[in-house]
Amino acid sequence: MTADDEREYAERIREARRERRRTRAARRHAFWTDLSEFLLSIPAGVGVRIGG
Numbered sequence: 001m002t003a004d005d006e007r008e009y010a011e012r013i014r015e016a017r018r019e020r021r022r023t024r025a026a027r028r029h030a031f032w033t034d035l036s037e038f039l040l041s042i043p044a045g046v047g048v049r050i051g052g
Helices: 003-041 044-051
Strands: none
Touching: none
């Protein structure tokens, strides 16, 4: 493997890691957004009864 090949390979690995981080961050963001929308959609009286 030449030095150019090694640099290109390393760059592909870095890009794959960045893409994985982006995907995971987007998934986490979607989860918390959906959860907060659900919790905010519960009427206040129902929330009090569920909470005790």
